[in-house]
Amino acid sequence: MRMSDNESMDHGLDDEMLDEIIGEFLIESSEALDQLDQDLVTLEDNHSTEVLASIFRTMHTIKGTCGFLGFGNLESLAHTAENLLSRLRDGELQVTAEITTALLLTGDAIREMMATVESTRSDGTSSYPELVNELLRLQQDEPETNGEVQPLSEVLTDYGDVAAENDAAAEDIEEAQQTQTSQRASSRSESTIRVDVELLDDLMNLVGELVLARNEIVQLSQDEGRVEDALSLPAQRLNLITTELQEGVMRTRMQPIGNVWNRFPRVVRDLARASKKMVHVEMEGSDTELDKTIVEAIKDPLTHLVRNSVDHGIESPEERQRLGKPAEGVLSLRAFHEGGQVIIEISDDGAGINVDRVAQKAIEKGLIEPDAVARMSQRELVNLIFTPGFSTAAVVTNVSGRGVGMDVVRTNIERIGGSLDVTTEAGVGSTFRVKIPLTLAIIPALMVGCGDERFAIPQVSLLELVRLENNELRHDIEWIHGAPVFRLRGRLLPLVDLSSELGLEALPLSERRQVNLVVLQSDNHQFGLIVDSITDTQEIVVKPLSAQLHDVGTFAGATIMGDGRVALILDILGLAQRSAVVSHDKSRVHDSPVAEVEEISQVDEDAMLVVGVGGGQRAAVALSTVSRLEQIPNSAVEYSSRGVVVQYRGELLPLVSLAAVANVGVPASVAWAERGNLNVVVWGADDNQIGLVVDNIIDIVNDSAGTAPRLVEENGSASFVTTLGGEVTDVIDIDMLLGAPLSSIGSDWSHDYMSLSS
Amino acid sequence: MQYCTFNVAGFLFGIEVDQVQEVIRTQNMTPVPMSPAVVEGLINLRGQIVTAIDLRKRLSLPERPQGLRPMNVVVRMRDGAVSLLVDQIGEVIDVSQDSFEAPPSTLADNVMDLIKGAYKLDGQLLLLLDTAHVVAVASV
Numbered sequence: 001m002r003m004s005d006n007e008s009m010d011h012g013l014d015d016e017m018l019d020e021i022i023g024e025f026l027i028e029s030s031e032a033l034d035q036l037d038q039d040l041v042t043l044e045d046n047h048s049t050e051v052l053a054s055i056f057r058t059m060h061t062i063k064g065t066c067g068f069l070g071f072g073n074l075e076s077l078a079h080t081a082e083n084l085l086s087r088l089r090d091g092e093l094q095v096t097a098e099i100t101t102a103l104l105l106t107g108d109a110i111r112e113m114m115a116t117v118e119s120t121r122s123d124g125t126s127s128y129p130e131l132v133n134e135l136l137r138l139q140q141d142e143p144e145t146n147g148e149v150q151p152l153s154e155v156l157t158d159y160g161d162v163a164a165e166n167d168a169a170a171e172d173i174e175e176a177q178q179t180q181t182s183q184r185a186s187s188r189s190e191s192t193i194r195v196d197v198e199l200l201d202d203l204m205n206l207v208g209e210l211v212l213a214r215n216e217i218v219q220l221s222q223d224e225g226r227v228e229d230a231l232s233l234p235a236q237r238l239n240l241i242t243t244e245l246q247e248g249v250m251r252t253r254m255q256p257i258g259n260v261w262n263r264f265p266r267v268v269r270d271l272a273r274a275s276k277k278m279v280h281v282e283m284e285g286s287d288t289e290l291d292k293t294i295v296e297a298i299k300d301p302l303t304h305l306v307r308n309s310v311d312h313g314i315e316s317p318e319e320r321q322r323l324g325k326p327a328e329g330v331l332s333l334r335a336f337h338e339g340g341q342v343i344i345e346i347s348d349d350g351a352g353i354n355v356d357r358v359a360q361k362a363i364e365k366g367l368i369e370p371d372a373v374a375r376m377s378q379r380e381l382v383n384l385i386f387t388p389g390f391s392t393a394a395v396v397t398n399v400s401g402r403g404v405g406m407d408v409v410r411t412n413i414e415r416i417g418g419s420l421d422v423t424t425e426a427g428v429g430s431t432f433r434v435k436i437p438l439t440l441a442i443i444p445a446l447m448v449g450c451g452d453e454r455f456a457i458p459q460v461s462l463l464e465l466v467r468l469e470n471n472e473l474r475h476d477i478e479w480i481h482g483a484p485v486f487r488l489r490g491r492l493l494p495l496v497d498l499s500s501e502l503g504l505e506a507l508p509l510s511e512r513r514q515v516n517l518v519v520l521q522s523d524n525h526q527f528g529l530i531v532d533s534i535t536d537t538q539e540i541v542v543k544p545l546s547a548q549l550h551d552v553g554t555f556a557g558a559t560i561m562g563d564g565r566v567a568l569i570l571d572i573l574g575l576a577q578r579s580a581v582v583s584h585d586k587s588r589v590h591d592s593p594v595a596e597v598e599e600i601s602q603v604d605e606d607a608m609l610v611v612g613v614g615g616g617q618r619a620a621v622a623l624s625t626v627s628r629l630e631q632i633p634n635s636a637v638e639y640s641s642r643g644v645v646v647q648y649r650g651e652l653l654p655l656v657s658l659a660a661v662a663n664v665g666v667p668a669s670v671a672w673a674e675r676g677n678l679n680v681v682v683w684g685a686d687d688n689q690i691g692l693v694v695d696n697i698i699d700i701v702n703d704s705a706g707t708a709p710r711l712v713e714e715n716g717s718a719s720f721v722t723t724l725g726g727e728v729t730d731v732i733d734i735d736m737l738l739g740a741p742l743s744s745i746g747s748d749w750s751h752d753y754m755s756l757s758s
Numbered sequence: 759m760q761y762c763t764f765n766v767a768g769f770l771f772g773i774e775v776d777q778v779q780e781v782i783r784t785q786n787m788t789p790v791p792m793s794p795a796v797v798e799g800l801i802n803l804r805g806q807i808v809t810a811i812d813l814r815k816r817l818s819l820p821e822r823p824q825g826l827r828p829m830n831v832v833v834r835m836r837d838g839a840v841s842l843l844v845d846q847i848g849e850v851i852d853v854s855q856d857s858f859e860a861p862p863s864t865l866a867d868n869v870m871d872l873i874k875g876a877y878k879l880d881g882q883l884l885l886l887l888d889t890a891h892v893v894a895v896a897s898v
Contacts (some may be wrong), residue, residue, distance in 0.1 A: 208805020453788065503789035547808040547837050548895040552792050558800055558807045566788040566800040566807055 018069075019121075024064050026118055026127050029110070032058045036107050044269070045280075049089075055103075056085045062110060071123035074113045080105045080135045087139055097273070101233060104266065112566040123202045166211045174502045197292065200253055207242075207249045214242040216564045242455065242647060254293045257335045257344065258286030261696065264306050278317050278328040279310055285335035290342055294436055298344070298418075305346045308329065308406070313350035313430055323427065325349065338460060341418075341556075347431040353424040355381050363388055374651070377423040380421055386410040412631060419573075437542055445540045445559075447497050448518060449533035451504040454567045456540050456559055457518060461572040464528065465534060466517040473515055478607060478700045481627055484509060485700075486517065486528050492697055493628060496579040497530040498570075501554065506532075524578045527577070540560075542569060608724055608731065611681065612695035613659040619694075619719075619730040620701070621658075621681065627689065627698055628682040637678070646691065648682075655680065662719055662737060664730040683734050692734070759855060761877075763848035763884060764831060767819040769849065772877070772884045779834045781847050784827040785810075794895050798843055801830065808832060810841040816892055817869050833889050840893045853877045853884065861885070 039055045042048070063078035081103060087093045109128050116124040180406050221235035267279050272279040290298075314320075316327035321327050334345040359373045362384045373381065384390060388407040410420045417437035445456040466488070468476060475497065478485050484495040495517070498505035509515070511529070517528040538560035549555070556571035609625040637655065645652040658664075658681070680691040701724050719732045761772035762781070787799035787810060809862040812831060814822050822828060828843040862875040862883070872891050877884040 027775060132842065205805060210806055212802075453791075543807045545807075548794055548797055548809050548840070549790055552790065554792055555790070558788075560802050560805060560807065564802050565786050566802050568788065568790060568800075646850070663810065 007683065022069060025069065026114055029062055030112060033111055034262055038262050040100055040103050041265040041269050043095055044097065046453065047095055052089050056089055059085055069119065070378050073127045074123045075108065077106060077109060077128055077132060082133050084135050086137045099138050102138055105131055166748055186597060203249050207246050208243050211246055214566055215239050253292050254289040255292050256287045256289055259296055259332055260299050260302060261286050264333065267303060267306060271307060273456055275311060276316065277314055279308065280328050280330050281313055282330060282332040288335040288337060288342060298436060301412045303411045307350040309346055313348035315351050341435050341437055346435040349428060349429040352426040352428055352430050353382055354426060356381060358384050362387065362390060375554050382424055397592055412739055444539050446538055447535040448531040449535060450498045450502065450531050454535065456569040457572065459537060461520045461522055463519040463521050466519060467514065468517065469514045477509065480623065487699060490698060493526060493528045495530055496529045496575065499580055501575060520572050522572045525576060527576055529579055608701050609681065610698040610701055610724060610729060612698055613664050614695050617664065618698060618727055619658060619662065619664050619732055621732050621734050623700060625683055625734055626681055627684065630680045630682055631677045632680050654690045655691040655693055658694050660730045664719060760785060760850055762850050764844040765846040765848060766813045766817065766844050770882050770884050771887050773833060773887050773889055775835050775850055779832045779846045779887055782832065785830060787891060796895055801841060803832065803839065806839065808839050808841050810843055811895065812843045818866060833859055839878055849869050
C-alpha cells in the first residue's frame, strides 16, 4: 500500500488518476489473462510461433505496466515468466507439459495478485517464491544442449524435486479450481463490458418505453377520422427509428458464448492431467450470441457439466484403447440458435451413463420406489441423475464430487428459464443439452386465442394450420382410448386441447362447431394443438417469467403486444410432455380408470384401424381393441428366449408381425432389421399386451365392417376380406387370433410367428 | 424508519420505503393459467413484465369485492420487480423504532410468517410485511 502510494507520487499522479489507470489495467489484464490461458493450452497442442508471440506480448505488457505502477511482486513474477517465454520464443527451449503447467500457474498467481490490487491497491506481500523458483529452474532445464554434465546424484535429486513440485502443483490446481469460480464472479472486470451494464439496463428500459409510446402513436395515426396525413409521416419515421434503436441497444448487451467457453480448454487440461486422461476439446458455434446476463448465469453450470463429462464420461486412455477407441477422448461443445432459444450441447465420446446403475442407485438412496423403475422410460431413468441427493461416482473425486450435484446445475439453468436434458448411449458417450432463452431475443411467433387470452407459439415449432368445421370435425377426429387423434394425410396426429391443458372452461370437443388445429413439432413428435382462434404472426420480444411462475412449466416466457398487454408464450415441449404426447409416463388411459370408461364409449364401435401389411395389401383391426399406436426404433428391439421383445413402459412387449400372425399380406416385406422405425399397433390392455408390427398405419375408417359385403369368409377363421373405404381389406379379429395363446403366455408362440416373418 | 403504508381488507400494512419502486393504479392484467392462486397475473410496467400477487389471497383475507380496483405496489426484489395488489394506498409514515413489537400472536400461522412485526400507531396497528416471504410463492 505504502509503496504504491510513494511510487505514484514519483510519477506526479494524483490518486484519482491512479485509480482510473489501475482500473483500466485490471480490466485489460483480466481479458489478456483469459486469452493467455487459452493460448497456453493451444501452444501445448500445437507449437505455433504466433501463439507464443501473443503469450509473450501479454506477459511483457503486464510486466511493463506493473513496473510503472510500482507493483514489485507482480512485476518480478511476470519478469521471470517472460524470461522463460523468451527462451521458448528463441527456440532454446521446447514447450513441455511441465512448462505449460508452470505458466498457467503463473497466470493464476497474477490473477490472485490482481484481485489483491483491486481490493487493497497493493499487490500484496506474497512474491510466490516457489513458483518463481520453478520458472527459473525450467529456464535452465536443458539436459542435452547445455553441455555441462551434472553429477548423477544431483540429477536424481532434481527429479525428486520435480515430483514433489508436481504434487504441489496438482494441489495448487485443485485449490485454484475451488477458488476460481467465486473469484471470477466478483472480479471487477467481469461486471463491465466497457460500458456500464447498469447504464445499458437503463437505456434498455427507456427503449422499452419508447417502443410502447411508438406503438400507441402508430395506432393513433392509423385510426380513421383523425388528422392522419400530418401525423402519419412522423409516426412512420418514429416507428423506424425506434425499431433500429431497440435492436441496437439489444445488440450491445449480446455477447458470444465463446466468452464463457474460452476458459474450458484450460479447465479440461487441468482436469485431464489431474485424472490422467487425454481429452481434446472441440468447439462449434462459439460466436453464438446471448444476452450478457445469460452468459454470466450459465458460466458455472456449463463449467460443471464440462467437468462432469471429463471426470465421469471420458475413460482412461488404457480403458479407451482396450475398447478400441482412440486414447484421446473428445469433448465437444456446440451452440446454436433454435426457435428463440440457444441450445448448448456438451458431448463426450466416453462410457455413457449406465441406466441400470442409475436406477439401482436411485432406489438405494430412496429417491424412487423400486416398482417405479418399471414404469419409467429410459429417458426418465437417465434424468434421475438430476434428482437432489444423487451421485453415481463410486469414488468421490476431488474434481467433481464436491457436493455440488447435477441437481444444482439443473436448478441454476432452470432459474434463467432454461432446461437441461441428457441423452446417453452405453459405450458411445453422453450429450448434455442445455436450452436457454435469449431473454431479449426477438422471435417470430404465431398468435393464437384461447378463452379470453392470447398466446404466442414460437414459429419454429409450427408445421401447419388446419381448420375443421362441422362434418369434418365429427368425421376426422377419432378417439383412441380417450385420447383424440386426427388423420392428417394418412398420418395419425395426437391432439392436445389447449383450453383443457390450461384449465380454461371450454365446450367439450364433440360439441364444438369448428376447431382450429395448430400442427406442432416438438422433440421429433408431432401433435395438433386445438385453439379457439388463430390471429396472425408477429415478431415478439421474449421476456422471462418471474420466479413465482417457474414451476408452471407450460410457458416459455411472456411478451408485450402492440396494445401494451402481456401475452404468454407457450412452451411447446412442456405442453407436449404435460399432455403425455411425448412422454409415456403420464398415460391418461392408465392414470384415470374412470375417464377411461367414459371416453372409451366415445370410440366408435365400428371404427376400424387400417394398416399396410406389405405388397400394397391392407388389413384392418377393430379400433376398440387397440390400446396405442407406437413408433419403436429398431435399435430398441431385443431378442430374448421369449422371442422378439421391446421394453415398453417398463414391460417387455412381445412383437409379432401382423402379416405373419394373421397370414395376410406379404410377411417378408416387414423385414424388421432393415427399418429405422417399426410401426407397432399395441393390442391388449395393461400387462397383457402384444405389439403387432405393420408396414404402416393407413387410416381409421368408420365404414361398418359388419355390414359390408364379405368377399371371403371361412368358418372359424380370424379374418375375412371385405371392402373398407373403397379398398379391399383383410379384416382381422385379433381377439380371436391371439386371445387364446396369450392366456398361456410363456409358450414360444411369438417366436414361431417371428420365424414365419423372417 | 420510513414505511410505505397501504390498506388490505381493513388492515394497515407497511413496507420499508426503499423497497418500493413505485405505486401505480390498476393495470391491465393478463392471467396466468395453472399458476399459484395468489398470482393474479402479469402486468406491463413500461416494457417490463411484472408478476402481480394479490395480497388479500396471499394473506388469507376475504376476497376483494367486485368493483374495488386494486392498486399496484411495485417492490424491488433481488430477482426483479414484483407487484403487490392492495386495496388502497396510504401515506408514507415515519415511526420510531421504540414502538416496534413482535407480530400479534392472534395471527394465523400461515400469515405469521409473512409479518415481521407491528408498530402501534394512534388507534391502529401497522403490520410490517416481510416482502421476501410474501413474494416467495410456492408452486401449486
